Amino acid sequence: MSESLKALVVDDHPLVAQATKELLDKIEGIEVVGIAGSGEQCMSYIAKHQPKLIFLDYSLPDQTGTQVAKQIKKNYPDIHIVIFTGFDMTELLNNLIDLKVSGILSKESSVRTINNMVNCIMDNHTMLPLDIFHQSQFNGETADEGYSLEKEEIRIMSMVVKGATIEQIADQIHMSRRTVDNYLKKIYSKLGVKSRIGAVEKFVQSRYYV
Numbered sequence: 001m002s003e004s005l006k007a008l009v010v011d012d013h014p015l016v017a018q019a020t021k022e023l024l025d026k027i028e029g030i031e032v033v034g035i036a037g038s039g040e041q042c043m044s045y046i047a048k049h050q051p052k053l054i055f056l057d058y059s060l061p062d063q064t065g066t067q068v069a070k071q072i073k074k075n076y077p078d079i080h081i082v083i084f085t086g087f088d089m090t091e092l093l094n095n096l097i098d099l100k101v102s103g104i105l106s107k108e109s110s111v112r113t114i115n116n117m118v119n120c121i122m123d124n125h126t127m128l129p130l131d132i133f134h135q136s137q138f139n140g141e142t143a144d145e146g147y148s149l150e151k152e153e154i155r156i157m158s159m160v161v162k163g164a165t166i167e168q169i170a171d172q173i174h175m176s177r178r179t180v181d182n183y184l185k186k187i188y189s190k191l192g193v194k195s196r197i198g199a200v201e202k203f204v205q206s207r208y209y210v
Contacts, residue, residue: 004031005122008051010068011084012037012061016107020055020084023111027118039063039071046076053102053121058085058197064204066092069099080121091198102126147190149208156183157203160196 007030011017017035024032033049036042039062045051054072058065069081080102083089089096089104096104103117103126120127149157152173159169170180188194191202203209 005029005053006049006051007032007053007055008034008036008042008045008049009055010036010039010042010060011055011057012059013057016057023114024055024118027115029122030118037061039068042068043071043075046072046079051079053080053082053118055082055084055105058083058087058089064200066095066099066201067204069096069101073100082117082121087197088195089197091193091195092201095201104128147192149187149190149206153183153187153190154208156180157187157199157208160184161200161204161209 007024009017009020009024009032011020014037017037021032021035024030030053033051034045036045037060039060042054042056046054056065056068060068065083065085069083072079072081077100081099082103082105083096083101084105084107086107093104102121105114105117106129109117117127155173156169159172164172166177166180166184169175170177173180175183184196184199188199191199193199193202
């Protein structure tokens with residue numbers, strides 16, 4: 001390859017970010033131009049260095065990975081984005097496809113798998129774990145906000161989005177842990193999701209998130 005593909009690592013955990021950078025640096029044809037620790041810093045790096053590949057963690061201190069990916073694709077549609085995360089992203093797969101990310105990888109992936117993903121992207125392809133491929137229908141479903149959240153549910157989800165644990169929520173709103181847990185189960189049911197990350201994703205896209 002005559003020209004290197006510039007890459008950016010976006011992760012707020014310094015050790016993980018550095019390890020990811022070092023791994024990408026070893027791939028032929030890849031030049032890592034920096035590490036960003038937040039969504040805001042990511043956009044600043046992109047404007048300055050014009051990378052073509054971004055390894056983007058889902059959980060950042062200021063925004064979710066999908067919020068950052070949406071900004072990137074709006075302003076730089078040709079940039080390849082790999083969601084590189086420790087979360088199970090199965091529930092968000094259709095949303096991520098709609099955003100036109102180029103791939104999704106677990107942080108537990110082997111060096112060979114990460115290499116394969118990068119090489120696929122450089123050839124304008126992608127790859128998926130078999131379990132996700134087998135479970136996914138790629139039916140283009142979009143979020144249907146045919147639900148209503150009560151004031152207390154909105155308050156709880158606003159805290160969840162900021163990373164609060166069940167114990168922290170219970171302490172701040174003076175409820176028992178069991179009551180908060182029951183509220184969350186009800187919220188998950190209303191949103192049509194099965195996990196915390198799925199609930200966060202739907203909530204931040206809803207009219208309730210300010």
